[in-house]
Each structure stands twice: as C-alpha cells, then as structure tokens.
Amino acid sequence: MANTPLPVEHARPPFWRDERVLAVIAQIIFLIVVIVTAVYLFNNAREGLAQAGLTPGYDFLRLRAGFDIGDSIISYTSDDTYGRAFLVGIVNTVRVAIIGIILATILGTIMGILRLSPNLLLRGIATVYVETIRNTPLLVQLFFWYTAVMLKFPRVRQAIALPGPTYLSNRGLAIPWIEPLDGFRIWFGFFIAAFVIAYIVYRVQWTREDRTGQTSYPLTSALIAWIIVVIAGWFFAPGQPFTITRPELAGLNFEGGTVLAPEFAALLIGLVVYTGAFIAEIVRAGIQAVDKGQREAATALGLSTVQSLRFIILPQAMRIIIPPMTSQYLNLTKNSSLAFFIGFPDLFAVSTTIQNQTGKALEVISIVMACYLTTSLLTSLFMNWYNQKVRLVER
Amino acid sequence: MNRRLLLLVTLLAALALVLAACGGGGEEGSAPTETAAETGGAAETAAPTPVPEQKEEAQQQTGQSLLETVKARGKLICGVNQALPGFGYLDQSGNFAGFDVDFCKAVAAAIFDDPNAVEYRPLTAQERFTALQTGEVDVLFRNTTWTLGRDTSVGLDFGVVTFYDGQGIMVRKADNITSMEDLNGAAICVQTGTTTELNLADQMRARGLDYEPVVFEDADSTFNAYEEGRCDAVTTDKSGLVSRRTVLQNPDDHVILDVTLSKEPLGPAVLQGDPIWHDVVMWVVFATIQGEEFGITSQNIDDFMNSEDPNIRRFLGLEGDLGTSLGLTNDFAYRVVKHVGNYGEIYDRNLGPDTPFNLPRGLNDLWTNGGLLYSPPFR
Numbered sequence: 001m002a003n004t005p006l007p008v009e010h011a012r013p014p015f016w017r018d019e020r021v022l023a024v025i026a027q028i029i030f031l032i033v034v035i036v037t038a039v040y041l042f043n044n045a046r047e048g049l050a051q052a053g054l055t056p057g058y059d060f061l062r063l064r065a066g067f068d069i070g071d072s073i074i075s076y077t078s079d080d081t082y083g084r085a086f087l088v089g090i091v092n093t094v095r096v097a098i099i100g101i102i103l104a105t106i107l108g109t110i111m112g113i114l115r116l117s118p119n120l121l122l123r124g125i126a127t128v129y130v131e132t133i134r135n136t137p138l139l140v141q142l143f144f145w146y147t148a149v150m151l152k153f154p155r156v157r158q159a160i161a162l163p164g165p166t167y168l169s170n171r172g173l174a175i176p177w178i179e180p181l182d183g184f185r186i187w188f189g190f191f192i193a194a195f196v197i198a199y200i201v202y203r204v205q206w207t208r209e210d211r212t213g214q215t216s217y218p219l220t221s222a223l224i225a226w227i228i229v230v231i232a233g234w235f236f237a238p239g240q241p242f243t244i245t246r247p248e249l250a251g252l253n254f255e256g257g258t259v260l261a262p263e264f265a266a267l268l269i270g271l272v273v274y275t276g277a278f279i280a281e282i283v284r285a286g287i288q289a290v291d292k293g294q295r296e297a298a299t300a301l302g303l304s305t306v307q308s309l310r311f312i313i314l315p316q317a318m319r320i321i322i323p324p325m326t327s328q329y330l331n332l333t334k335n336s337s338l339a340f341f342i343g344f345p346d347l348f349a350v351s352t353t354i355q356n357q358t359g360k361a362l363e364v365i366s367i368v369m370a371c372y373l374t375t376s377l378l379t380s381l382f383m384n385w386y387n388q389k390v391r392l393v394e395r
Numbered sequence: 396m397n398r399r400l401l402l403l404v405t406l407l408a409a410l411a412l413v414l415a416a417c418g419g420g421g422e423e424g425s426a427p428t429e430t431a432a433e434t435g436g437a438a439e440t441a442a443p444t445p446v447p448e449q450k451e452e453a454q455q456q457t458g459q460s461l462l463e464t465v466k467a468r469g470k471l472i473c474g475v476n477q478a479l480p481g482f483g484y485l486d487q488s489g490n491f492a493g494f495d496v497d498f499c500k501a502v503a504a505a506i507f508d509d510p511n512a513v514e515y516r517p518l519t520a521q522e523r524f525t526a527l528q529t530g531e532v533d534v535l536f537r538n539t540t541w542t543l544g545r546d547t548s549v550g551l552d553f554g555v556v557t558f559y560d561g562q563g564i565m566v567r568k569a570d571n572i573t574s575m576e577d578l579n580g581a582a583i584c585v586q587t588g589t590t591t592e593l594n595l596a597d598q599m600r601a602r603g604l605d606y607e608p609v610v611f612e613d614a615d616s617t618f619n620a621y622e623e624g625r626c627d628a629v630t631t632d633k634s635g636l637v638s639r640r641t642v643l644q645n646p647d648d649h650v651i652l653d654v655t656l657s658k659e660p661l662g663p664a665v666l667q668g669d670p671i672w673h674d675v676v677m678w679v680v681f682a683t684i685q686g687e688e689f690g691i692t693s694q695n696i697d698d699f700m701n702s703e704d705p706n707i708r709r710f711l712g713l714e715g716d717l718g719t720s721l722g723l724t725n726d727f728a729y730r731v732v733k734h735v736g737n738y739g740e741i742y743d744r745n746l747g748p749d750t751p752f753n754l755p756r757g758l759n760d761l762w763t764n765g766g767l768l769y770s771p772p773f774r
C-alpha cells in the first residue's frame with residue numbers, strides 16, 4: 001500500500017485558493033487599474049483642453065520669446081525662441097548642479113572626517129554645522145543667503161575693491177574675464193585636447209613607474225604636456241585667441257570682465273552648504289563602517305592619521321558611500337529648482353515665465369519634467385558606473 | 396505562509412487602489428463639469444450646456460439680466476483687490492476701502508440707494524476672471540487692464556475706463572536718471588509672468604539699450620531687491636509704483652520717471668452677453684464723471700435740485716426717464732453722487748493730495764482739463 005495515490009483534496013486546490021493563479025490575477029488587476037487610471041487622467045486633460053478651445057502642441061517652442069533673461073552663459077536675446085529660452089534655463093541648471101556637486105562633495109567629505117576628529121573644537125564645529133543645516137528647510141536657507149548675505153554687501157558704487165582687480169558688491173563679484181577674439185575657436189580646441197593629452201601622459205608615466213619602479217613624475221609630466229599643447233594652440237590659432245578685460249565702474253554698472261551674479265552665488269552656496277551636511281553624515285557613516293581592525297593595522301604599520309585615511313580607510317569607505325551619495329547628487333540637482341524664489345533664471349524659473357506668457361501649462365511642465373528626469377538618470381548612470389568600478393572585487 | 400501573507404497584502408493593495416481610483420474618479424468626475432462650466436462661460440458663452448452651475452448664465456441668455464438677480468438678492472457682490480493700497484485694501488478698522496472699492500459702492504448706491512449694500516470678494520489676479528465667469532461675483536473692480544484678448548476670448552465685457560494707467564519705472568533720485576536712455580546697462584527688477592516683463596524687453600530693445608533683468612516671483616521680493624540696491628530701477632504699473640513707494644523706507648529718495656512704457660487702461664469688467672447689466676455698470680461710472688463735469692459734489696448736490704439747466708435736471712432725474720430706461724430709478728445719478736461723490740471726490744479721497752500717494756490727475760482728469768475722462772451725454 002506504499003504506492004497509494006495521494007488523496008484527491010491534496011492533488012490540486014481550486015484556482016481561487018491556488019497561490020500561483022492568485023498571484024497572476026492580482027498582478028493583472030493591478031496592471032488594469034494602473035492603465036485605466038492613466039487613460040482616464042489623459043482623456044480628462046485632453047477634454048479639458050478641448051473645452052477651453054486649446055489645442056495641445058509644442059509648436060510654440062519656435063515662436064519669439066519676447067522676454068529677457070538676466071544670467072546666461074549662452075547667447076540669448078528677447079528675439080530668440082521659447083526653445084532657446086528653455087535651453088538657457090537647462091544650461092543654468094546644469095551649471096549650478098555640476099559646480100554644486102563638486103563643491104558639496106569636498107565640503108561634505110571634510111566635515112564628515114572632522115566629525116570623527118579627536119580634536120574637540122573641530123568635532124564641535126562639524127557637529128553644529130551638520131545639525132543646524134540638516135534640520136532647517138532649504139528654502140529658508142536660500143532666502144537667508146540671498147537677502148541677508150548677498151543683498152547686504154555694499155552697493156555698486158561702494159563696491160569693495162579686491163586685487164585682480166575684482167569688485168564685490170550686492171550686484172555680485174566682478175572679475176577680469178577673457179574676451180574671445182578671432183582665433184578663439186581653434187585655440188579652444190587645443191585647450192580641450194590638452195586635457196586629453198595630459199591624461200594620456202599621466203597614465204603612461206604612471207604605468208611605467210608602477211612597472212619599472214623608476215620615479216617617473218606622472219603628475220609633473222602631465223602638467224608640462226598640458227602647458228605645451230595650450231601654448232602650441234596659441235601659435236596655431238589665426239591671430240590672438242582672446243584678450244583679458246578688467247571690470248570698471250562705468251555708468252550704473254561694471255563694464256568689462258564678467259560678473260558672478262548674487263542670485264547664482266546665493267543658490268550655489270545654499271545648495272552646497274545644505275547638501276554638504278547630508279554628505280558629511282554619509283561620509284561619517286562610511287568611515288565608521290570600516291572595520292576598526294583596519295585602522296589599528298594601519299597604525300601598527302606606522303601610517304600617520306592622514307595616510308591611513310587616504311590609503312586604508314577612505315578607499316574602503318567609498319564602497320559604502322557611493323550609493324547614498326548618488327541620491328544626494330540627485331537631490332541637489334532637483335533642489336536647484338528653488339532658484340525661482342531668489343531670482344536666478346534656472347530651468348524652472350524660465351519655464352514659469354514661458355508658461356505664463358504662452359498659457360501652455362501641460363506642455364511646459366512635461367518639458368520641465370523630461371529635462372529633470374534626463375539629468376537625474378544621467379547622474380545615476382554615471383554614479384552606477386563609478387560604483388561598479390570601485391566596488392570590492394570578490395574572487 | 397510567508398507567500399500567502401504577501402499575496403494577501405498584494406490583493407489588499409490592489410483593492411485599495413481600485414477604491415482609490417473610484418473615489419478619485421468620483422471627485423474628478425465632478426470637477427471637469429465645473430471646469431466645463433467655467434471655460435464654457437469663457438470661450439463660448441453661447442454654447443448652452445445643461446449643467447447646474449451654468450443656470451445663471453443660461454438665464455441671462457434667455458433674457459433675464461443679472462440686474463434682476465442683484466435686485467432680488469438685495470446686495471451687490473463685487474470682486475476687488477485687497478492688497479493694493481489706494482485701490483483696494485483693508486483699512487485700519489478692517490473694512491474694504493480704496494478707489495476701486497468706491498466704485499462698487501457707487502453701483503450699489505445706484506441700485507439700492509445704499510452704498511453699503513455690497514459684499515466684497517477679495518480676489519487674486521488669477522482668480523478674478525474665473526470668479527466672474529462662474530457668477531461668483533457680479534462685477535469686477537480690481538485694477539484690471541482692458542485688452543482685446545480679455546474682451547473676447549476670456550469672455551468679459553469692458554467698456555469704460557476708471558483709471559488710465561501705464562507701466563512706469565522707479566529709480567533712486569541720487570542716480571540722476573531722467574530718461575530711458577540713462578538706463579543703459581542698468582539692472583532692472585521686474586515681476587515674472589506679467590505683461591510688464593514683456594513690455595520692458597520690447598521697450599529696451601526698441602531703443603537699443605542693454606540691461607540686466609532681475610526677475611522675481613512676487614512683488615515683495617521685487618521691491619525688496621530694488622530697495623537693497625540690487626537693481627537700479629524697478630518697473631510695474633505706475634499706480635503700483637506710487638502705492639509701493641509709500642511703503643519704502645525713504646519714499647522721498649525714489650522718483651518715478653516721466654516715461655510710460657505701455658498703456659494700461661483699468662476698468663470694471665462684467666460677464667459677456669448681458670447688455671443690460673453692462674449698461675448699468677458703465678453708466679454708473681459715467682455718472683461720476685458727468686457729475687464732476689457739472690461741478691456737482693456730494694456736498695452741494697441738493698443745491699442743484701432747484702437748477703433750471705435742463706441738462707442738470709435730466710442728470711439728476713428731475714426730468715425724463717433716463718434712469719428707468721436703464722432698469723434703475725430716475726434719480727440713480729443723484730444717489731451715486733450723493734452717497735459716494737463724483738469722480739474727482741473719489742479720486743481725491745483715495746489717491747489725491749491729502750493721501751500718502753498724492754497722485755497727479757494726469758490723464759485721469761476731465762477732458763475739459765486736458766485729461767481723458769469724457770462721459771457720453773445724459774440725454
């Protein structure tokens with residue numbers, strides 16, 4: 001009787017009690033709900049627009065914008081199109097994001113390390129910084145940096161003169177700047193190429209040093225290569241590539257040079273200080289997560305505190321730090337949209353103006369969302385690639 | 396066991412979503428009809444849609460004027476500003492006051508012989524047209540610029556101007572700026588999403604002038620940045636500049652340039668498609684202007700009751716049937732001037748020499764004094 005077939009009730013439960021079937025049904029229901037909701041919302045928006053006599057479309061991007069933008073690093077006038085105005089906003093957002101990410105990383109790393117410092121004063125400063133900044137809203141901080149710091153600098157006629165010549169006033173920091181001449185484009189090509197060549201030289205020399213043990217000065221060689229290429233570019237360019245103009249007070253404002261606008265500065269400082277506090281906590285956690293034995297072993301080997309940080313602790317902490325760091329970078333980029341409130345023409349601020357002037361709310365918002373999404377995904381891709389590179393290779 | 400639990404949770408979540416979608420759908424299902432009524436009122440007033448919210452408009456189209464509705468209600472509902480000193484604001488005792496508010500009182504006085512039979516609805520710039528379209532307010536006296544687009548596609552009716560305004564520029568006296576040309580290279584503070592932002596760009600471009608626009612989200616930030624010296628100049632409607640200058644730290648340090656960047660005729664707006672109501676609002680405003688032209692004020696009006704001048708007798712309703720043909724009483728102009736005053740009195744009370752604004756009459760003077768105020772004859 002050992003081979004008796006199983007009783008019937010054990011063979012196969014009815015489908016409403018079969019987990020496998022139920023799981024599939026649940027997913028199908030979920031999918032249907034999502035699709036129906038999306039279709040409903042889409043139709044709702046379309047009907048609403050139709051009733052208002054509005055036809056959705058992106059043709060307005062080719063129309064003349066008609067408004068001016070104060071702070072732009074690409075050329076733009078009110079005769080350009082709405083599309084170009086969007087581009088100005090995107091460039092401004094990316095500019096703040098890139099510079100902000102670099103500075104926030106530096107500030108955050110320093111502060112994170114200081115929080116673990118044996119020096120009471122340094123540790124105290126870092127703790128106060130992190131706890132104050134992390135626990136107040138960013139918008140409040142931005143208003144502080146703009147109205148209480150930037151706008152309180154002397155007026156343009158009483159500008160503080162600094163060597164350079166540079167001038168600091170509540171119109172911003174006026175600094176000497178290059179003015180491109182005829183040969184600028186060709187020279188600029190050399191300028192970019194110089195970085196590539198310098199990097200190659202660095203790798204070659206470094207590999208040689210690594211392989212042969214001879215001192216090959218990779219960094220110095222790279223620097224010399226860079227200088228040679230840049231100077232070569234000067235000779236190859238047809239005519240002088242640029243001149244340097246100095247800021248001078250003429251009429252109402254500074255002329256010549258370039259001005260770092262206070263709106264930009266306030267936004268950058270605000271974002272860097274705010275994100276830096278979060279990064280400091282991530283760095284601190286990363287360092288503390290490295291096994292205590294590693295530090296002790298480093299000390300036993302005779303490495304100094306700085307050396308053990310640089311060669312033993314940080315490389316290991318990095319693997320823990322990178323993923324949360326990525327989300328801080330994304331936060332910084334998205335938080336830059338608060339620029340709207342302190343008068344910096346970032347993507348969001350420009351899009352608000354465009355939306356007001358064209359009445360194309362849906363289209364404008366869709367463009368803005370697509371832009372932020374693209375920026376964030378690109379940042380994520382880069383960080384994931386870097387994460388792959390530094391992560392522990394398991395054998 | 397674990398998988399079952401997971402399944403249960405999934406099912407519950409799905410159920411919750413379905414319910415949420417239904418609930419949301421219900422809410423949103425009603426919202427579009429509301430929007431439909433509003434936008435229908437805006438873009439195509441003629442389209443009759445059997446939606447309850449539109450009943451009032453439908454009635455108007457079938458002949459019943461808003462005037463009857465207002466009379467039956469016993470009070471006027473007036474859309475006003477509550478944040479523009481001099482034009483529409485709350486005074487120290489918490490009552491609505493200002494130039495625009497006085498015209499609301501004038502309409503109420505004409506209909507009810509009682510300037511206080513008004514219910515005020517403070518509206519923001521975005522809300523104002525929707526409020527009119529949905530019938531939430533009877534008339535809009537809220538420093539609203541008369542433009543072709545608003546007269547047609549927004550579905551409003553204008554017809555009379557209570558205040559001829561224009562976009563102006565305010566600068567610091569110490570800077571010795573006297574003309575637009577002096578503003579070459581200047582930083583100019585401006586508020587986003589306004590017609591002023593576009594007018595400024597056009598005007599500077601037309602003159603070939605270079606400038607740095609510093610664009611803010613609201614009026615407070617704009618004027619704060621100007622006051623701190625971030626900008627050499629600030630631009631908005633001249634009346635707005637005058638009104639705002641009074642709350643700067645040292646109003647006397649600032650001067651409004653004698654240039655006008657654009658025309659901004661401000662006037663009352665009513666919903667399109669109700670000529671009777673439109674006429675009432677227009678002629679109440681004209682009554683204040685004509686009153687000033689006759690020299691009739693709230694103080695001396697009773698002396699005019701014995702006047703032999705047939706023009707004045709018609710105006711005061713002693714002769715003819717001008718008022719009743721409007722759907723009002725014959726003495727509507729008398730009521731307006733008696734209770735609220737003529738145009739000059741309203742102006743002086745809110746914006747004149749005895750107020751902090753001390754705004755010169757300029758274009759807002761009678762045509763006989765070189766201004767633009769000109770009432771069609773009361774005949």
